[in-house]
Amino acid sequence: MDYKSLSNSAIELLKQLIATQSFSGEEAAVADLMNGYLTARGIKTERYLNNVWAVNEDFDASKPTVLLNSHLDTVRPNTGYTRNPFDPTVEGDKLYGLGSNDAGGCLVSLAATFVHFYHQKGMKYNVAFAATAEEENSGKNGLECLLPKLPPVSFAIVGEPTQMQLAVAEKGLMVLDCVAHGKSGHAARNEGVNAIFKAMKDIEWFNTYRFPEASEFLGEVKMSVTMINAGTQHNVVPDRCSFVVDVRLTDTYTLEEVYETIKQQVTSDVTCRSMRLRPSKIEVSHPIVQAGLALGRTTYGSPTTSDQALVDAPSLKLGPGDSARSHTADEFVHLSEIHEGVELYIRMLEKVIL
Template structure:
């Protein structure tokens, strides 16, 4: 067990090294090497698949439940509003600047520190699995989803995303639906054809007004928004098809498959989901890890943003240092004190259940 001040200093240095190394989604091979080398220097054996790394506590006991500690090391590309070098990793007035510093580098290095804190312990009630994963920013298939089958049985997860160290106990899922209303082409000047736009309008009105029977305690109703529509080729031809796209934000009151089936039963258009992978997720407010956080003055809430939590089929808590409002902004930064506090709070919460 390493003292927390040493863990904090090493975490900041590791984060600076990660910031200085470009790691756009699908291009995280160099940051994976940095993380592998860091853990190796701490004598932690690692497993790697593509740009994903995972490791277990030294005295792993298969008879005990396992906690997953997960965060990602990929970043978005810097936007045009940056006034600083996004890869500089400068520390100014207690802030560490740089691309990925807040989302989710601070969370990542804090969870690595927590893993190292517990790594050598022989008296734990839980095992720990640390997973540092890729492609989170694009919901890619070669990130956490790729390695979940390799991680073994997991009891619950802490997913590191910037939440100001508050407790995101639920997260909306996401489905994008491509819909097609079918009509029959004809001349607009004569009583010919069947206008697909008019058929689509009835379904669009349904998406606008329908309320699902079950509502989430945290999020309220499921939100469906028609965001794109296309039809027609010229002014005098009744269109035979009208396509439109629906953004569906699913709550923890339903599974994605249930919502999709209800929609298909209610509308006349063809409905094709681009994916049903990004599931709503939650953890019971009475779960020991949540209660540990509440006992330390942390607040619970439902997160409107989507993360790798959506790929897990186990209870999961989203929590981490940094502020979601800073994610993907120009001149992204994290306060050093947020990293220090993050490590201490994670450890205190996990100590209380161990």
């Protein structure tokens, strides 16, 4: 098995992706690059918006399908960059560039893995590959709109930087818009009901309340008040104070259960923006997890949210790179991580699908 030639081709693709701007919603050019990489290797591709996907050559609708997915888009570079974020530079074992770690290394490693299995005959599973858009902004024109066009997914590997360890659970996300109501009055007189003080009581509840059940891999539900706004001028008691709460959910509670508890406990009006990004979990007994454990990998729960939340099937978050480098200045991935990633993806899948 020539893993190195596969991973070397993946690295060259990653350099091209880094050099091509691909902010969320602006992935057309990198989708072209991914499509070209696959078609140059004899793979028949499909495209919808800025999403590129394919299934193995010997696809059989009677067999279950494993989905290999990662995202094409990047965040915008922050002001801390000392390098050109679009210049793929190799120094020693490091490849620098925007999106190199999140999630370019995962994306190209999964693409190379798909190339390896594309022509394979007689597999127990079909293999589908999807390079998708709008992950970083949780947009609806990425994996969410593509999933109905794909074959039914039996299980998925979602490529995000995990140091090739097995993220068997992932926190969900719920964003709440809260409004505390008071009564306006003149600040110089004892008039009105200050909405800020009413909001403060609810904010203190969010800061101190603990949901009683904790998750084995994800720990506790975490609620963080991240934005607040009130008042129109200095001498008017505000009758309205709005604030935003970031809620990270575990597999212990449904989003609906957490939402109802919050509404019962606070006096502010609470509106949930979306319930799309649900917590994810795959059983440790699942064959793909067992394959990783047999190859010396370890399991953990991921605090970050990804497109894994959109997959209505068991899914494993797994990929080269380190989540701690994501969205940081002078982002990089180790070339050795990509070499390791391609080999481990292939060896794990071989234990399950062949």
